[in-house]
Amino acid sequence: MPKNKGFYRQNEGKIQYRGDIGDPGTYPFTRGLYPQMYRKRKPTIREFAGHGLAPDTNERFLLILQQGGTGLSTAFDLPTLMGRDSDDPLCEGQVGWDGVAIDTLADMEELFANIPVDEVTVSMTINAPAAVIWAMYLAMAQKQGIPFERLGGTIQNDILKEYIAQKEWLFPEEYGVGLVVDTIEYAARHVPKWHPVSISGYHIREAGATAIQEVAYTLSSGIEYVRKSLERGLSVDAFAPQLSFFFDIHNNFLEEIAKLRAARRLWARIMHDRFGSTNPRSQWCRMHVQTAGCTLTRHEPLNNLIRVTIQALAGMFGGAQSVHTNSYDEVLCTPTEEAVKLAIRTQQIIQEETGICEFPDPFGGSYLIEQTTNEIEQEAEDEIDRIEDMGGMIEAAKQGDPQGMIRFSASRYEQAVEAGEVLIVGVNMSSQGEVEEPVGVAEELEARRGFEKRQITRLKNIKQSRDSQRVSEVLDEIRSAAERGANMMPSLIQAVSVYATLGEICDALKDVWGEYKEREMFVAPPHAAAMEAAVRRYQLVYPLRILIAKGGLDGHDRIIHTLAEFYKDLGAEVIYPGLHCSMKEIAKRAMEEDVDVVAISTHIGSPVVFFQRLHEHLHTFGKDDIRIIGGGVIRSRELEELHKFGVAYFAPVGTSFEAIAQFLCKEAQRHENEQ
Amino acid sequence: MKTSNNVSTTILNPQKLAHFISTVHENPEVLAQVLLDSDIPDTKAHTIAVTGSTAAGKSTLIDKIIHELRDDDLTVIVLAIDPTEEESGGALLGDTIRMRDHYSDKGVFLRSFGSRGASAAVTQYLSQVIELASHFADVVLVETAGAGQADTGVKRYVDTFVVLPDTRSDAINLLKAGHHRHADILVVNVRAGSQEDERFFALLQSFAQTLPPKDGWRVPMFRVNAETGEGVGKLAREGLYVHRDFIQTP
Ligand code: B12
Ligand SMILES: Nc1nc2c(ncn2[C@@H]2O[C@H](COP(=O)(O)OP(=O)(O)O)[C@@H](O)[C@H]2O)c(=O)[nH]1
Ligand SMILES: [Mg+2]
Numbered sequence: 025m026p027k028n029k030g031f032y033r034q035n036e037g038k039i040q041y042r043g044d045i046g047d048p049g050t051y052p053f054t055r056g057l058y059p060q061m062y063r064k065r066k067p068t069i070r071e072f073a074g075h076g077l078a079p080d081t082n083e084r085f086l087l088i089l090q091q092g093g094t095g096l097s098t099a100f101d102l103p104t105l106m107g108r109d110s111d112d113p114l115c116e117g118q119v120g121w122d123g124v125a126i127d128t129l130a131d132m133e134e135l136f137a138n139i140p141v142d143e144v145t146v147s148m149t150i151n152a153p154a155a156v157i158w159a160m161y162l163a164m165a166q167k168q169g170i171p172f173e174r175l176g177g178t179i180q181n182d183i184l185k186e187y188i189a190q191k192e193w194l195f196p197e198e199y200g201v202g203l204v205v206d207t208i209e210y211a212a213r214h215v216p217k218w219h220p221v222s223i224s225g226y227h228i229r230e231a232g233a234t235a236i237q238e239v240a241y242t243l244s245s246g247i248e249y250v251r252k253s254l255e256r257g258l259s260v261d262a263f264a265p266q267l268s269f270f271f272d273i274h275n276n277f278l279e280e281i282a283k284l285r286a287a288r289r290l291w292a293r294i295m296h297d298r299f300g301s302t303n304p305r306s307q308w309c310r311m312h313v314q315t316a317g318c319t320l321t322r323h324e325p326l327n328n329l330i331r332v333t334i335q336a337l338a339g340m341f342g343g344a345q346s347v348h349t350n351s352y353d354e355v356l357c358t359p360t361e362e363a364v365k366l367a368i369r370t371q372q373i374i375q376e377e378t379g380i381c382e383f384p385d386p387f388g389g390s391y392l393i394e395q396t397t398n399e400i401e402q403e404a405e406d407e408i409d410r411i412e413d414m415g416g417m418i419e420a421a422k423q424g425d426p427q428g429m430i431r432f433s434a435s436r437y438e439q440a441v442e443a444g445e446v447l448i449v450g451v452n453m454s455s456q457g458e459v460e461e462p463v464g465v466a467e468e469l470e471a472r473r474g475f476e477k478r479q480i481t482r483l484k485n486i487k488q489s490r491d492s493q494r495v496s497e498v499l500d501e502i503r504s505a506a507e508r509g510a511n512m513m514p515s516l517i518q519a520v521s522v523y524a525t526l527g528e529i530c531d532a533l534k535d536v537w538g539e540y541k542e543r544e545m546f547v548a549p550p551h552a553a554a555m556e557a558a559v560r561r562y563q564l565v566y567p568l569r570i571l572i573a574k575g576g577l578d579g580h581d582r583i584i585h586t587l588a589e590f591y592k593d594l595g596a597e598v599i600y601p602g603l604h605c606s607m608k609e610i611a612k613r614a615m616e617e618d619v620d621v622v623a624i625s626t627h628i629g630s631p632v633v634f635f636q637r638l639h640e641h642l643h644t645f646g647k648d649d650i651r652i653i654g655g656g657v658i659r660s661r662e663l664e665e666l667h668k669f670g671v672a673y674f675a676p677v678g679t680s681f682e683a684i685a686q687f688l689c690k691e692a693q694r695h696e697n698e699q
Numbered sequence: 700m701k702t703s704n705n706v707s708t709t710i711l712n713p714q715k716l717a718h719f720i721s722t723v724h725e726n727p728e729v730l731a732q733v734l735l736d737s738d739i740p741d742t743k744a745h746t747i748a749v750t751g752s753t754a755a756g757k758s759t760l761i762d763k764i765i766h767e768l769r770d771d772d773l774t775v776i777v778l779a780i781d782p783t784e785e786e787s788g789g790a791l792l793g794d795t796i797r798m799r800d801h802y803s804d805k806g807v808f809l810r811s812f813g814s815r816g817a818s819a820a821v822t823q824y825l826s827q828v829i830e831l832a833s834h835f836a837d838v839v840l841v842e843t844a845g846a847g848q849a850d851t852g853v854k855r856y857v858d859t860f861v862v863l864p865d866t867r868s869d870a871i872n873l874l875k876a877g878h879h880r881h882a883d884i885l886v887v888n889v890r891a892g893s894q895e896d897e898r899f900f901a902l903l904q905s906f907a908q909t910l911p912p913k914d915g916w917r918v919p920m921f922r923v924n925a926e927t928g929e930g931v932g933k934l935a936r937e938g939l940y941v942h943r944d945f946i947q948t949p
Contacts, residue, residue, distance in 0.1 A: 542796070559787070567788055567813065592789035597813045599792045602799050609802040613795075616808050618717040646714050 032391035039394045048384040052292035054285050056343040057308050061384035068346035069371045074099030074124035076475045078134035081124040097147040099123035102577045105192045107153035109527030110479045117633030118576050120475030127483045129520045132160040142170045146177040152194035154181035155203050156529050159516035178219040184245040185224050187421045189231040191579030197418050199537040205252045210513040212263040219268040229272035230318050231582050232434020235283045240407035241426050248417040260299050264306030273335040274316040282396035284342030290401050313339040314348040322678045323459050324450035328352035353462045355677045360464040431585050438586045442681050461660050490523040499532045506536040542602050562685035564595035564692035569619040571599045573610050575634035580627035611641030626656040639669040709805035710774050716835045727824040744833040745943045748853045751863030753845030756888040756925035758797040763928040767935040773837035774806045780822050782844045783813035826856040851881045859883050859942045866899040884938045885920040
């Protein structure tokens, strides 16, 4: 939010109705993409859902449609998001846990059984392997005799923000972006109602970026995709109308409304001025929004309903085309049925009972909103120019620049919460300490434990019944298409049709393109004045050696960097091995480094499985004396189990840094005493 | 992608090594006693230090050197040093993240150190730690923390002193910076497409020719791309191995 806390008088800023604002539905679309906006078409209620095996999620989809959802949005499990099969060793404890497991076309067919895919639009949150998953969807439609022209939907498929924020990557940047352009080209030619990429600020913001960084990096990525598509020989108006966007809706109500308006205006100008598009549809920043998961709390979870309601309102005042409202049990697990229902009801109540859909851009013309819109646009544009000067987003991401900037902002935010400068009701103010787990969470958890075995059996059966000769032929064809630099879509569709698995296909591509290699680096964080008190009070008497890592394929690394810095400031020697290490690798590294503590952060999958494996591997290396600690997303039942695997301390979401420091300080003391 | 799992040689007793390093790092006097342990072989590794300023690409280069050494069936220990922060006494030990291809390789052992108040680029009792490690593998690679000028202390502890000069440096700095003159091998990390790096390479090439041979050793210079590994095979076989053989000939 701008620092200026004035009254925003008419003459304090430049407010030009014509040119900068304009009527809804007219360039530069500040007030909305359509003249009538929600009067004519309410935002799509698109709830993100997926768990277990395909039939489990299919059941949930049918329920969502029956309860009033008007579009579908698929959440895949992390193994699928990482282009790996369910039987891959690194996927243990994660199959079907946080989304639906898809290995082959057979799974895709069951996922959409009894759903008229030519009538319902389907969004799929998938990125690095998006082209393969889309190929499965297309092959499924082909088998049902539905022509591609009738299919409507979205694949997220924004690989740049994976390198920057979400950390689900497969191939080096050039090839990753090349594959995205393949889908843009294929959609432009064959699947005209499809959105082949949803350029996402959501993940960037949730990783800790500010509103301005969110707008800037998202649109910078957009510029890169447009540029690469033009280089492919497409004309701008042939593909740009199919691009779409995805933003976060954070807590600052007015800033978020202005942010969406600014993003819309800036994108329209970029497409018009930089790329010379003449079709207004190419200039539309059509947007899906989601309420901000990172603002939701474990303490007093029902408070989350209020937060989500306010954020959803901001999204609608900002003119979003579709909205996902988070569930109040956000911090515990992927949503339970009860919680999803309330999330849908929230949107229905806003849409039907409040009357706000009657007025497009109701905040337009407010001095504050207009000037804030101007400021966000201006600052975001400066940041976009800086990225362009570096050579564009691919180059900037290679240099780790946006990653570093986001980390800096995240660290600053975490510190502000710790210092009480940012208040969170029920957590750092009016806290009653207690956390009670919402009903249904324990049951949900029980169901998850069985998914992995079932899916692996399913995969085995499919592998046995398919024509393996054909499979190796189509995989060869994929390698050869990749080598030729051909558009990959035809060979992908051919490959999935004979039940080549997602993992096999991605591995074939890795054979040719290689793998992305994490270029992690620590950046100097902002001065941690807010943490200083804790840091001074809990200085370690002995430089504890700590290995800090994530479990399995988990890419939630926002906390990792803040925590590593924090531990260092306390006086520890901190080693971070990078993402996606197996527990065996972590144990070997811990042994070699002779660390005192292994600290595991888990947000995804079964924490119990991770700690159990770690415990076993440390034992094999003869390192039972290493202290195991952890933190992240966990349910009370799992928390009770952890001590069996030697876990000495676990900090669930919402734990203060002071408490974390306290534990470590005691640990160093203990160590010193033993010496 | 090349991984180094195709070789069978392993480091014996890594647990013991890990433990002894800690012991010696805290108290160098126990080294002699530790070495009496009958499990410790009497062999001696080729010890190499790689030095250069922060972000010169030392860790990235070492990752690629490990690949080459493993292709030749040599076991490797890396001792990587990062600066300890003066104020807090803590440190972020971030070198080994660039060596992750080798995490599960039993023939590679990676160990990180905070400099803990020792002179900027090394850690306390480094010579004793190197001496200890040299009994456990074929090659010991030491990565110094971003070295300041003339920080050549580590040279005395190793057989081969590899210097990765800062490509942003100019000729004057080059002459000022003492450690370049102490190098046994000079390596220039030429990043793809960087004009600056190319210019520096040319500059250094003429500089290297002015260095007089030391005890019959003429300092060779290698051009690599640490990121892609280009030129690193040559560095290993025509630089590191040749220098090893050179110092071993009486
Ligand atoms: C931010 C976020 C993201 C960002 C991550 C950005 C990034 N690079 O970190 C984005 C948007 C990319 C993302 C993506 C996904 N996410 Co997410 N995400 C979250 C969210 C909203 C907040 C996590 C966070 O960073 N909080 C802020 C930090 C500062 O706090 P924290 O991590 O909780 O850490 C605190 C403590 O937990 C503790 N702590 C944490 N780790 C450790 C370790 C140690 C050693 C110690 C001592 C302490 C400690 O210290 C901190 C201070 O108290 C959570 C829900 C929530 N509110 O917790 C979901 C959540 C974790 N995500 C979830 C899911 C499912 C996903 C996806 C799989 C979605 C999908 N299907 O596409 C992907 C997977 C991404 C990946 N590569 O792994 C689920 C997991 C469900 C489950 N476990 O049952 C959650 C719970 C949301 C939900 N209910 O569905 N996510
Ligand atoms: N493009 C490119 N980047 C490199 C190269 N070598 C190192 N880097 C990057 O430069 C940064 C610092 O490298 P690192 O090996 O950690 O340097 P060190 O501090 O000397 O150990 C990292 O982000 C590397 O990925 C190179 O040859 N080319
Ligand atoms: Mg390094």
